Amino acid sequence: MEIATSERLDAVFAALADPTRRAILARLATGEASVAELALPFDMSQPAISKHLKVLERAGLVSRGHDAQRRPRRIEGAPMAEAIAWLEKYRAVWDANYARLDGLLAVLQAPNPDTSQ
Amino acid sequence: MPVDVSTPSDREIRTARTVDAPAALVFECHTRPDLLKRWLLGPDGWTMPVCEVDLKVGGAYRYQWLGAGGETMAMSGLYREIDAPTRIVQTQLFNDDPASEAIVTLDLVETDGRTTVINQILYPSKEARDMMLQSGMAEGMEAGYGRLESLIAEIGEG
Numbered sequence: 100m101e102i103a104t105s106e107r108l109d110a111v112f113a114a115l116a117d118p119t120r121r122a123i124l125a126r127l128a129t130g131e132a133s134v135a136e137l138a139l140p141f142d143m144s145q146p147a148i149s150k151h152l153k154v155l156e157r158a159g160l161v162s163r164g165h166d167a168q169r170r171p172r173r174i175e176g177a178p179m180a181e182a183i184a185w186l187e188k189y190r191a192v193w194d195a196n197y198a199r200l201d202g203l204l205a206v207l208q209a210p211n212p213d214t215s216q
Numbered sequence: 217m218p219v220d221v222s223t224p225s226d227r228e229i230r231t232a233r234t235v236d237a238p239a240a241l242v243f244e245c246h247t248r249p250d251l252l253k254r255w256l257l258g259p260d261g262w263t264m265p266v267c268e269v270d271l272k273v274g275g276a277y278r279y280q281w282l283g284a285g286g287e288t289m290a291m292s293g294l295y296r297e298i299d300a301p302t303r304i305v306q307t308q309l310f311n312d313d314p315a316s317e318a319i320v321t322l323d324l325v326e327t328d329g330r331t332t333v334i335n336q337i338l339y340p341s342k343e344a345r346d347m348m349l350q351s352g353m354a355e356g357m358e359a360g361y362g363r364l365e366s367l368i369a370e371i372g373e374g
Contacts, residue, residue, distance in 0.1 A: 112223040189229065192258050193219045197233045197333070199255035200245060204237040207245075 107159065114158035119143070120151050124160060124174060131164050131173035230336045239326035242333060243301035246322060247271050257281070266290075273298055277306065293317070302326075308337070315340075 114120055123137055138148045152172055155161040164171035219233040235242060245251045249267035257264060261284035268278045278292040293307035302324050310316040323334040 113225065116223060116225055190219055190221045190231075193221065193231050193233070195259060196256055197217075197219055197235065199257065200235060200242075200333075203245060203251065203255050204235055204241060207241060207251075208237060 110158040111160060114154050114160055117151065117154075120155055123148070123151055123155065127161065127172060127174040131171040133169040133171050137172065224336070227339045227341070228336060230334065232332060232334045234330055234332045236330055238329055239301040239324040239331045242324050242331045246304065246324075247300075252279070271295065271298065293320075 115124075119141065122141070126132060126137060126140070134145050134148055134152065137152070138145045141148065152161060155172075156163075159177070160175055161172050162175050164173055217234060219231050222230050222232075224230050245255065247269055249269050252269070253264045253267050256279065258281065262281050264279055264281050266278060266280035268276070270276050273295055275295050276292065277295065278290065280288060280290045282288055290311050292309050292312060295304065295306050296319075297303065297305035304322040306320050306322075308316075308318045308320045310318075317340055319338045321334075321336045321338075323336075325332045325334065
């Protein structure tokens, strides 16, 4: 994995760490929206929403649409997909570990457990 | 039951998974070499020939894995905090590289005889995590999940 990819992952993970930004992404997943429209469901000012949008834009998760008046934001799938793919690899390793732990715990808790090997 | 993976910050990775056993037994599975060797193996085909645990504050541990193709990987460090059966804090070096030192916090939360295993890794820097990402471990660990089902079945019979 190249450093550029890793840096992008850092930016994506940092952007996703905040619940408001995740909610903004969830909203944009249903279609593009202006800053004013995005601010509506949140109890936040438009400047506060703009700040979150900047973080999302830096991570490459959100881009601006062509309408010069509304300046709608829209979600960009590729960086998110990359981050999710990396997390999925990690998850798969731990799924395997915990599946084995389940089996081990079942053996250890069996009525006549053979705990030696 | 899937493991929950999240990234609380860009230096951290957190996993949470509930298992059907009391915390005391889960704690043993995390601290006894004979038990660790049976589950903390990563992808299919890997084994853990070396598992040394000196379970005391300041004591050292070392895990060394062996891949199906002969490749090796090691994690080692010192115990910083031990509060059986609910919490362990330990340092973690990847392949003995001091620059990779991360802090791993294990919390075991028991509710009604079941235990949620929460594992949080805090990397010292972006560089350390980059190294981890580039180490090849991700690729190595990616292989072989297709046979996971049979592996679980085999262990279940064991």
